[in-house]
Amino acid sequence: MTDSTERLETNLRRGVLEFCVLALLSKEERYGLDLATDLIERRLIASEGSLYPLLSRMRENGLVETRWQPSGAGRPRRYYAITALGTDQLTSFVDIWKSIGGQVDQLLEGIQ
Amino acid sequence: MNTHDTYLDEIRRRLDGLTPSQRETVLDDLRGHLADAADAGRSQEETQAALGTPSEIAQRSYEEFGGAPSAVDRAWRVLLWTATGTAVMLAAVVAFLMPSYQVSTSNGPYENIETLSLVDAFGPGIALLALIPAAIAVAPLLVPERLHAVITLTAAIATTAFVIIAGFSIGGYFAPVAMLAWAAVITPWRLRIAGGFGFGWRIAAAAVIIAPVLVWLAGISTGAIAWGAVTVIPMIISAALAALIAMGYRAAGWAVAAFGAITLVSVILNFGMLALGVIAAGGLLLTVGLAHALGARR
Numbered sequence: 001m002t003d004s005t006e007r008l009e010t011n012l013r014r015g016v017l018e019f020c021v022l023a024l025l026s027k028e029e030r031y032g033l034d035l036a037t038d039l040i041e042r043r044l045i046a047s048e049g050s051l052y053p054l055l056s057r058m059r060e061n062g063l064v065e066t067r068w069q070p071s072g073a074g075r076p077r078r079y080y081a082i083t084a085l086g087t088d089q090l091t092s093f094v095d096i097w098k099s100i101g102g103q104v105d106q107l108l109e110g111i112q
Numbered sequence: 113m114n115t116h117d118t119y120l121d122e123i124r125r126r127l128d129g130l131t132p133s134q135r136e137t138v139l140d141d142l143r144g145h146l147a148d149a150a151d152a153g154r155s156q157e158e159t160q161a162a163l164g165t166p167s168e169i170a171q172r173s174y175e176e177f178g179g180a181p182s183a184v185d186r187a188w189r190v191l192l193w194t195a196t197g198t199a200v201m202l203a204a205v206v207a208f209l210m211p212s213y214q215v216s217t218s219n220g221p222y223e224n225i226e227t228l229s230l231v232d233a234f235g236p237g238i239a240l241l242a243l244i245p246a247a248i249a250v251a252p253l254l255v256p257e258r259l260h261a262v263i264t265l266t267a268a269i270a271t272t273a274f275v276i277i278a279g280f281s282i283g284g285y286f287a288p289v290a291m292l293a294w295a296a297v298i299t300p301w302r303l304r305i306a307g308g309f310g311f312g313w314r315i316a317a318a319a320v321i322i323a324p325v326l327v328w329l330a331g332i333s334t335g336a337i338a339w340g341a342v343t344v345i346p347m348i349i350s351a352a353l354a355a356l357i358a359m360g361y362r363a364a365g366w367a368v369a370a371f372g373a374i375t376l377v378s379v380i381l382n383f384g385m386l387a388l389g390v391i392a393a394g395g396l397l398l399t400v401g402l403a404h405a406l407g408a409r410r
Contacts, residue, residue: 032141033148049164052145053173056137060177066144075151078144 013044017054018063019097020044022090025064025082031071035080055080063089115156116146119166126170128303129183138173187406188264188300192253194402195271195292198376198395199246202289205380206282207231207239210387230282242282245271245289252296268293284388288376288395295403302407309360309407317400318354321368324393325350362408368401 017039024030024038032055036048045051058064063086071077082090120139127135142163149159163169211227230238248271252264271290275283302309309317325347331337356364375394379387 031148032145033152036145047164047168048145048162049169050172052141052163053138053169053176056134056141056173057176059137059141060134071151075147077148078141 010046016097017044018058019090019093021051021054021058022063022082022086022093025080026087026090029067029069029079029081031069031077031079058086062086115160119160120146122166123169125304126166127173129186130173130177134173134177138169142169183406184300184303187303187403188260188296189253190406191292191296191299191402192249192264192267194398195249195289195296196246196253198292198398199249199271199286199289200243201376201380202285202391203239203242203246206285207242209380245274245286248274249289249293264293264296268297285391287392288398291395291399292402295399299403299407309404311358314358314360314404317404318358320396320400321350321357322354325354357404360408362405365401365403365405365408369398369405370401372397372399372401 020039020042021035024035030038032052033048035055036045036051039045039051040048055064059066062083064080065083066078066080068076069079120142123142124135124139127138130138145163146159149162150156154162207230210229230242248267252260252267255263268290271286271293275287275290277283278286299309302313328337328343328347332339332343337343353364353368357368372394375390376398379390379394
């Protein structure tokens with residue numbers, strides 16, 4: 001992949017990553033490592049390190065919250081959960097994405 | 113100290129441009145990840161490699177939290193650019209504007225006294241000499257990041273040396289550049305070590321600002337200066353700014369810096385016998401005000 005396509009991909013992912021995290025958390029609470037591994041497998045983040053500044057900011061904005069839960073390893077784990085505000089934002093995003101995504105798909109139709 | 117502590121410390125150091133609560137949130141989230149990764153049987157090296165370097169994580173954090181560059185880096189940059197700008201301005205004053213030489217030409221029975229600037233007297237080469245402090249002040253901004261600290265210290269020492277060595281001619285005019293260069297060494301250092309200027313430093317800054325007030329008060333008590341709005345109002349303003357700086361308010365630093373800058377610029381418009389003293393005083397206020405504004409804790 002060339003530098004410019006990589007930059008394009010990074011920029012595009014950056015805008016939607018926050019909502020991908022909200023979408024994952026809306027299904028179930030996740031702990032950090034699990035969330036990071038999932039996002040990397042989906043090629044939504046390039047390195048695990050880029051998830052935490054995002055999660056921290058979302059925590060500060062009140063979109064997600066953390067809670068401790070017992071884990072199999074015996075030590076309690078920090079889980080991330082979506083808040084009511086986060087759910088609101090996710091719902092708005094779904095509407096916007098459907099509209100924009102539909103238009104973009106239509107415009108790109110037939111282009112190699 | 114194990115390697116995770118070192119890793120987190122390095123990240124904490126690079127996040128000093130964030131608020132303490134933002135910084136703690138990021139570190140907290142990372143600590144959770146490190147513990148999870150250890151439980152999953154990953155080695156410390158593996159975990160850190162997957163997370164990325166402290167500088168990458170810091171950069172992402174600044175992108176998320178508003179892209180503010182670190183306070184340390186900002187203080188260093190602003191002080192050095194101010195030193196460079198001041199040096200260029202002073203070079204222009206010293207080489208082109210300041211009447212330095214009087215030449216008498218006799219024209220029959222009359223004698224004309226002509227006033228020449230340094231460039232008039234010695235040619236354009238002298239302007240290059242006057243630009244040496246500017247070249248020194250800008251140098252740390254142009255070198256790779258790992259050399260920043262050592263070249264900034266070198267620049268502070270070199271500009272000071274220029275002021276002293278060339279002191280018999282033009283050196284003294286460049287005292288503000290040396291002051292700003294030292295501020296570019298000291299302010300980032302205090303920010304790094306102590307998160308800003310502590311009480312002792314702020315009292316010293318306040319003393320610099322209050323000093324003229326004490327001189328005026330002495331003048332009034334001996335009757336050399338009369339009471340009046342013209343003397344009292346500036347005294348009250350200086351005392352208030354000094355108090356606010358001692359308490360650590362950032363805005364007071366900007367006000368003092370602006371006053372120092374205006375003083376320096378006024379030298380261009382009107383250079384008399386007092387030029388050297390005015391430049392030193394303006395430079396000192398600019399330096400102390402700017403360093404406080406960039407290194408304040410609130």
